[in-house]
Amino acid sequence: MKNLPAEYYTDPAIFLKEQSDVFSTSWQLIGSAAHLQHSGDYVAADIAGTKVFVVRDQAGELRGFRNLCRHRGAKLLEEGSGHCRSIRCPYHNWVYRLDGSLERAPWFDETERLNLDEWPLHRITVGIWRNLVFACVAGKITLENQLGGLAEEIKNDPIEDYQWAGQKRMVFDANWKIYTDNFVEGYHIPGIHPDFFKAIDFEKFETTTGANLVRMTAPVRDDLFYQGRWLWMWPNWTLSFFDGGMNTSRINPIGVARTELIYDFYFADASEAARAARDAVIKSNIAVIEQDFDICAQVHQNYLSGGYQPGPLSPKHEQGVYQFQTSIKEALGESEKP
Ligand code: FES
Numbered sequence: 312m313k314n315l316p317a318e319y320y321t322d323p324a325i326f327l328k329e330q331s332d333v334f335s336t337s338w339q340l341i342g343s344a345a346h347l348q349h350s351g352d353y354v355a356a357d358i359a360g361t362k363v364f365v366v367r368d369q370a371g372e373l374r375g376f377r378n379l380c381r382h383r384g385a386k387l388l389e390e391g392s393g394h395c396r397s398i399r400c401p402y403h404n405w406v407y408r409l410d411g412s413l414e415r416a417p418w419f420d421e422t423e424r425l426n427l428d429e430w431p432l433h434r435i436t437v438g439i440w441r442n443l444v445f446a447c448v449a450g451k452i453t454l455e456n457q458l459g460g461l462a463e464e465i466k467n468d469p470i471e472d473y474q475w476a477g478q479k480r481m482v483f484d485a486n487w488k489i490y491t492d493n494f495v496e497g498y499h500i501p502g503i504h505p506d507f508f509k510a511i512d513f514e515k516f517e518t519t520t521g522a523n524l525v526r527m528t529a530p531v532r533d534d535l536f537y538q539g540r541w542l543w544m545w546p547n548w549t550l551s552f553f554d555g556g557m558n559t560s561r562i563n564p565i566g567v568a569r570t571e572l573i574y575d576f577y578f579a580d581a582s583e584a585a586r587a588a589r590d591a592v593i594k595s596n597i598a599v600i601e602q603d604f605d606i607c608a609q610v611h612q613n614y615l616s617g618g619y620q621p622g623p624l625s626p627k628h629e630q631g632v633y634q635f636q637t638s639i640k641e642a643l644g645e646s647e648k649p
């Protein structure tokens with residue numbers, strides 16, 4: 312069991328292949344159903360460079376589209392959640408209805424009318440699972456299939472009861488797989504997260520793998536904000552539990568060597584009285600997340616240097632890394648073991 316060769320993390324050609332063979336063909340967690348309750352509510356997101364949005368249309372249906380104007384390709388909606396009555400392109404003011412049809416192309420031509428029916432937005436598929444909203448640009452598998460072992464893993468967790476409490480976006484300079492390798496192992500906790508290390512029983516840290524899933528658990532010693540269970544799901548999202556809450560994250564590449572994390576926080580107690588407690592959990596959580604950025608960026612620099620030969624993976628601590636890397640090779644059409 313060896314780590315992936317360095318070029319997997321640094322080669323622009325591999326990144327291009329991942330955009331099509333990993334990100335466009337998989338279901339991507341783009342938000343919470345809480346943001347899509349009413350007609351006109353939308354969530355716009357970047358999926359490894361592909362701009363998309365999901366909107367609830369006038370009839371109450373959820374629809375997904377490429378966030379790309381059919382005229383000359385402008386982005387229609389800024390990333391994030393919001394509300395609109397129709398979708399107006401900022402470039403030349405074409406207006407689309409919430410069902411994606413083109414309503415108007417103002418000033419286009421005074422003599423010959425444009426056939427508006429020929430220029431609807433490009434559709435993508437949308438799925439909701441337990442109040443989490445997923446989008447898929449060019450899917451091959453069902454959402455249920457992709458979620459693999461997760462349904463069973465969290466069947467007793469009342470995640471629908473948790474109210475969305477905020478989002479945090481963080482960016483760092485490393486390939487998205489370096490961060491993912493890091494997320495799916497607890498081996499680095501003593502070195503990189505000394506306070507977190509003191510708050511768990513590291514000797515009992517366990518990593519197990521399931522279908523499209525890596526599960527990490529540890530007994531929590533002190534009053535740690537984490538419950539002691541961390542999940543990663545293929546290809547790029549995570550779910551970690553607090554007592555009475557959780558976070559989700561999506562690991563989104565914005566270049567070969569630059570990655571954004573989009574973290575969403577949810578809590579059962581959404582009261583004003585509990586605000587300070589929620590904010591304290593979010594702050595502590597973000598502090599732990601940020602501790603990983605420097606080491607990931609340094610690893611990326613060393614992979615770029617040409618001096619790295621794949622090292623051995625720990626059977627006890629790095630089977631999650633092995634599973635992720637094996638899945639990457641499969642998705643890219645390479646079957647030999649790392
Ligand atoms: S690119 Fe959208 S109206 Fe021109």
Ligand SMILES: [Fe+2]
Pocket residue numbers: 493494499503504599603
């Ligand atoms: Fe970490």
